Amino acid sequence: MSTLVIVESPTKARTIRNYLPRDFRVEASMGHVRDLPQSATDIPANVKGEKWAQLGVNVESDFEPLYVIPKDKKKIVTQLKEALKSADELVLATDEDREGESISWHLLQLLQPKVPVKRMVFHEITQDAIRKALKNCRTVDEQLVRAQETRRILDRLVGYTLSPLLWKKIAKGLSAGRVQSVAVRLLVNRERQRRAFRQGSYWDLKATLEAKGEFEAKLIALAGTKVANGSDFDPDTGQIVAGRNVVLLNETQARELLERLTGKPWTVTDLEERPTTRKPAPPFTTSTLQQESNRKLRLSARDTMRVAQNLYEQGYITYMRTDSVHLSEQAIAAARSCVEQMYGKNYLSPQPRQYSTKSKGAQEAHEAIRPAGSSFRTPKETGLSGREFDLYDLIWKRTVATQMADSRQTQVIVQLQVEDAGFRASGKRIDFPGFLRAYVEGYDDPEAALEDREVILPPLKKGDRPDCKNLEAIGHETQPPARYTEASLVKTLESEGIGRPSTYASIIGTIVDRGYAQIVSNALVPTFTAFAVTALLEQHFPDLVDPSFTSKMEQTLDDIATGEAAWLPYLRKFYSGDAGLETLVKARESQIEVNVARTVAFDDLEAKVRIGSYGPYIEAQNGSDTVTASIPKDWTPADLDAELVEKLLKQKTEGPDKVGIHPETGEPIYVKIGPHGPYVQLGEKTEDKPKPKQASLPKGITPENVTLETAVGLLSLPRLLGTHPATGGKIQASIGPYGPYVVHDQGKEGKDYRSLKSTDNVLTVTLERALEILAEPKKGRRTSSKSKSALRELGAHPGDGEPVNIFEGPYGLYVKHGKTNVGLPEGQKVEDMTLDKALELLASKESSAKKSTTRKSTKANANGNGTATTAKKKTASSSTRKTTTASKSKTKTS
Numbered sequence: 001m002s003t004l005v006i007v008e009s010p011t012k013a014r015t016i017r018n019y020l021p022r023d024f025r026v027e028a029s030m031g032h033v034r035d036l037p038q039s040a041t042d043i044p045a046n047v048k049g050e051k052w053a054q055l056g057v058n059v060e061s062d063f064e065p066l067y068v069i070p071k072d073k074k075k076i077v078t079q080l081k082e083a084l085k086s087a088d089e090l091v092l093a094t095d096e097d098r099e100g101e102s103i104s105w106h107l108l109q110l111l112q113p114k115v116p117v118k119r120m121v122f123h124e125i126t127q128d129a130i131r132k133a134l135k136n137c138r139t140v141d142e143q144l145v146r147a148q149e150t151r152r153i154l155d156r157l158v159g160y161t162l163s164p165l166l167w168k169k170i171a172k173g174l175s176a177g178r179v180q181s182v183a184v185r186l187l188v189n190r191e192r193q194r195r196a197f198r199q200g201s202y203w204d205l206k207a208t209l210e211a212k213g214e215f216e217a218k219l220i221a222l223a224g225t226k227v228a229n230g231s232d233f234d235p236d237t238g239q240i241v242a243g244r245n246v247v248l249l250n251e252t253q254a255r256e257l258l259e260r261l262t263g264k265p266w267t268v269t270d271l272e273e274r275p276t277t278r279k280p281a282p283p284f285t286t287s288t289l290q291q292e293s294n295r296k297l298r299l300s301a302r303d304t305m306r307v308a309q310n311l312y313e314q315g316y317i318t319y320m321r322t323d324s325v326h327l328s329e330q331a332i333a334a335a336r337s338c339v340e341q342m343y344g345k346n347y348l349s350p351q352p353r354q355y356s357t358k359s360k361g362a363q364e365a366h367e368a369i370r371p372a373g374s375s376f377r378t379p380k381e382t383g384l385s386g387r388e389f390d391l392y393d394l395i396w397k398r399t400v401a402t403q404m405a406d407s408r409q410t411q412v413i414v415q416l417q418v419e420d421a422g423f424r425a426s427g428k429r430i431d432f433p434g435f436l437r438a439y440v441e442g443y444d445d446p447e448a449a450l451e452d453r454e455v456i457l458p459p460l461k462k463g464d465r466p467d468c469k470n471l472e473a474i475g476h477e478t479q480p481p482a483r484y485t486e487a488s489l490v491k492t493l494e495s496e497g498i499g500r501p502s503t504y505a506s507i508i509g510t511i512v513d514r515g516y517a518q519i520v521s522n523a524l525v526p527t528f529t530a531f532a533v534t535a536l537l538e539q540h541f542p543d544l545v546d547p548s549f550t551s552k553m554e555q556t557l558d559d560i561a562t563g564e565a566a567w568l569p570y571l572r573k574f575y576s577g578d579a580g581l582e583t584l585v586k587a588r589e590s591q592i593e594v595n596v597a598r599t600v601a602f603d604d605l606e607a608k609v610r611i612g613s614y615g616p617y618i619e620a621q622n623g624s625d626t627v628t629a630s631i632p633k634d635w636t637p638a639d640l641d642a643e644l645v646e647k648l649l650k651q652k653t654e655g656p657d658k659v660g661i662h663p664e665t666g667e668p669i670y671v672k673i674g675p676h677g678p679y680v681q682l683g684e685k686t687e688d689k690p691k692p693k694q695a696s697l698p699k700g701i702t703p704e705n706v707t708l709e710t711a712v713g714l715l716s717l718p719r720l721l722g723t724h725p726a727t728g729g730k731i732q733a734s735i736g737p738y739g740p741y742v743v744h745d746q747g748k749e750g751k752d753y754r755s756l757k758s759t760d761n762v763l764t765v766t767l768e769r770a771l772e773i774l775a776e777p778k779k780g781r782r783t784s785s786k787s788k789s790a791l792r793e794l795g796a797h798p799g800d801g802e803p804v805n806i807f808e809g810p811y812g813l814y815v816k817h818g819k820t821n822v823g824l825p826e827g828q829k830v831e832d833m834t835l836d837k838a839l840e841l842l843a844s845k846e847s848s849a850k851k852s853t854t855r856k857s858t859k860a861n862a863n864g865n866g867t868a869t870t871a872k873k874k875t876a877s878s879s880t881r882k883t884t885t886a887s888k889s890k891t892k893t894s
Contacts, residue, residue: 321501800818
């Protein structure tokens with residue numbers, strides 16, 4: 001008897017094959033084999049004339065979705081059908097969440113098996129888990145499938161109804177989404193707070209005291225009244241909050257107080273010790289893993305999930321899409337064994353520690369993310385490297401820490417008095433580190449974190465008179481609210497009940513890809529386009545960007561999954577009828593003026609910001625004329641003020657500032673501000689010279705401090721520094737998109753680029769210094785592609801059977817086949833890449849007509865990115881729950 005097992009990916013297939021009997025054949029579906037159509041070309045001919053075809057969901061026939069087999073999946077479906085012909089049994093072993101259940105259901109609909117079918121689920125790929133799963137197979141959960149399908153239809157209705165409106169009223173290429181638009185509004189609201197913020201300033205005193213050891217104390221009260229600090233200020237006014245009884249010191253007052261207290265005796269008036277206990281954090285869920293990975297490893301949510309997927313499919317960790325913090329008895333035993341072996345029995349918690357899931361909508365897998373197996377491999381024992389090692393190390397430490405003893409600490413607070421001024425010294429003593437020995441949130445090195453957290457005060461008692469060694473006045477300024485990072489945005493979305501944690505990675509990725517936010521120093525900075533879209537949605541569709549409304553919608557979807565709510569009445573109420581989305585969009589469309597929708601208004605600016613085809617720009621009146629100027633891409637809404645606006649407009653009305661005359665060419669050199677930031681330009685743009693030489697200003701040089709010497713040097717780049725003594729190749733210095741660099745031309749082996757350090761000057765760096773930099777090992781790179789895991793395995797090349805995989809290199813994502821590497825087109829997502837697309841890219845590189853073929857390939861990839869953002873070519877699809885998609889007369893199968 002032969003059994004066919006179908007999983008999602010080749011990596012998972014290879015791993016699971018090791019734990020199955022020999023007569024089991026494992027094949028990969030490469031993800032979803034059927035989905036709503038992504039473009040107009042995907043819609044079957046016999047329904048293209050239907051008025052719902054562009055939406056893709058037949059709203060007139062119980063919201064039936066039109067499922068189609070994507071072109072790149074047709075070959076895979078054919079192969080699976082052939083494999084099924086020789087099988088006596090079919091086992092569907094896709095992931096255990098909604099998406100996995102949906103894939104299994106679609107496989108059933110397409111393959112129409114005549115043999116017995118089993119649904120096998122497991123949360124880790126180990127021998128014990130697979131054997132147990134084989135013995136406890138079930139049927140496909142239709143309720144779970146319906147819940148996933150309802151979400152898919154709902155997301156399509158929102159995206160494909162609102163997105164075309166945004167294209168018409170603001171700009172092409174924009175998208176709206178049920179969760180995405182709420183997330184963008186969170187970013188915009190935070191940026192509005194930053195624009196409204198008014199800075200406040202205050203002063204206080206800090207003393208360095210000596211009494212059997214040095215310690216510091218800060219001024220907290222004066223004449224019995226609290227001294228103001230940052231928490232006492234109103235962020236909207238920059239003044240003390242009304243009714244707050246505090247003493248606000250300015251610089252003069254602080255220095256006068258310092259003089260008055262100098263030389264006066266100090267006395268310890270009170271001393272208090274408070275014992276505290278800290279418990280370890282729960283094991284990782286999808287959300288907390290994304291947050292901590294972003295904080296500690298600086299990985300995006302998308303990269304975190306990509307690496308976690310690889311670790312799961314290789315059998316290193318349990319399933320990575322889960323809302324649960326529960327640990328099995330097997331996992332608890334494994335973690336406690338690790339603690340005892342590595343830290344000793346005294347570091348074990350007295351009793352096995354179990355956590356309960358607080359998330360209201362928890363519904364994914366039934367165990368937290370942890371190392372796989374009944375015994376945990378230490379990170380060093382895995383043989384992993386790079387990001388995979390770092391993420392496994394994070395998961396291992398967090399899991400082991402859950403079974404460690406509490407950390408016992410003592411807070412020490414000392415009150416001191418000098419004249420009428422009250423000071424406070426605070427200390428912390430770690431009596432027993434407990435779990436902190438293994439894991440500290442937000443820190444890479446637990447030992448270093450323990451040192452940072454411990455502040456030891458000398459042994460003091462009431463009545464002691466310490467000596468004041470130093471007293472200084474310190475000025476402070478209040479800070480605007482911090483921008484969201486991926487970690488803090490994920491935390492907010494989860495706490496508000498918006499969306500599911502398993503979707504956050506793709507949502508944040510879409511926000512960045514669609515130009516709604518830029519990532520600057522790990523912060524998500526909303527763009528002017530985000531402001532315009534959010535303003536339109538807030539005014540005309542407020543419910544769709546209201547967190548509480550979206551949270552209730554999420555709860556209803558969870559109720560549908562458990563059978564507590566009916567899906568069809570809910571979709572009808574949401575989309576159809578007098579108050580439905582369809583009616584609302586039709587009614588509002590005529591009320592939205594294009595010029596108003598494309599305008600971002602700021603109360604403190606006379607000029608207007610508008611969204612144009614090539615990005616945001618300033619528009620202002622200069623007498624009877626209208627003046628416009630492009631806003632540089634790295635300028636954010638919170639940074640834009642009257643001074644910057646005046647500088648941009650002045651360049652357009654009076655011309656750019658002239659730095660001087662080039663000593664060799666005699667041409668003038670101008671400093672200008674363009675869409676990509678400030679730069680210098682040699683000469684003027686004329687018909688004879690349409691592209692005068694330009695050079696961007698490096699970081700640290702502003703238009704105001706550009707000298708003629710600097711400008712001439714920048715325009716002379718790239719500088720030839722000399723030749724490499726070993727290879728004879730040229731070594732040059734220049735400035736690129738990522739800053740100043742040196743490059744070594746190695747001939748056939750390519751070019752070796754290295755970024756210059758912050759202390760190096762691209763205009764003065766020497767050959768000797770360049771050789772030093774080139775001799776340093778490249779950070780964060782592995783020695784060869786063989787030593788790193790593929791981000792995704794696409795399949796075998798039809799020509800030679802060799803694997804075609806996607807890797808991440810120093811310059812981005814690329815497809816690899818044998819010795820041929822080709823970069824993914826800009827905007828192309830790993831999850832949307834297919835074997836056919838990869839073969840096209842590989843063929844284009846080898847083809848003699850490389851340029852024309854590349855253009856076609858890039859265009860094709862841009863049209864297949866799977867989101868509702870490309871004018872009417874993107875369609876919504878409606879595949880019915882019918883065995884054959886296009887015919888209305890056929891009966892439903894479910």
